[in-house]
Amino acid sequence: MSATYGYKRTVVGAHYGWRDFLVQRLSAILMAVFTLVVLAQLLFTRGPIGYDLWAGIFAAQWMKALTFAVIVALIWHAWVGMCSIWYDYGKPAGLRLLLQGVTAVWLVACGGWAVQVLWRL
């Protein structure tokens, strides 16, 4: 039987937070880029910002696709962040499970609503 401790430890199953770590950062970068894209379209314009300009930004198909990706990123980002809050303060475990369940429903519902708003434009 070979040693399975130290640097030779066999890592299987759960990814020990690696996936959450990466998702949190990649989704953050996407949302930061999205912020700049929206901001640029608002700043490089003349005249008052009214309904036509604002809705026009999100009417373009590429912008819809990008915004959709951002909604998914936001929901996933919020899920990882909220889980870390519940891991810290959600005690006992039963309460934490309940809070995580409510969080999941809340986020998926909000995500669905946001996509609906985006796609009927």
Added chain:
Amino acid sequence: MSEVSKPRPQYRNLNLFTDVRTYRLPLAALVSILHRLSGFLMFALLPLIIWLFDKSISSEISFGQFSAAFSAGLWIFPAWFVKLVVLALIWSYLHHLFAGVRHLYLDVSHRTTKEFGRQSAAVVLVAAIVLTVILGAKLFGLY
């Protein structure tokens, strides 16, 4: 080697009523807890954010409802309260964004000195507050 040195104070199981008041929070720790708080705030107010997005974007008529929330109020809430909540969201977004960029920068640069941690935390705190004040003044119609 002195065996009988003064026992160091141990802060295990922080007590909300006795320890938290006297706990000295470095700037980086302040940024960190506000990062969490601002994230939670945006999570909790997600329906309001989507409602504002919905009304602002769906039609000319709904855009009018969007504007009215800031001039005539929304549901049972007066306009000043709506503005105050949106101002809290503006600060949350800015602080969360800046603290997040700081986080990413520390990830890639490994500039984990005490001094840089303190300075960058100060930049995040001040930048978010200054921008919030500027945008808040616009929101409340000061200019």
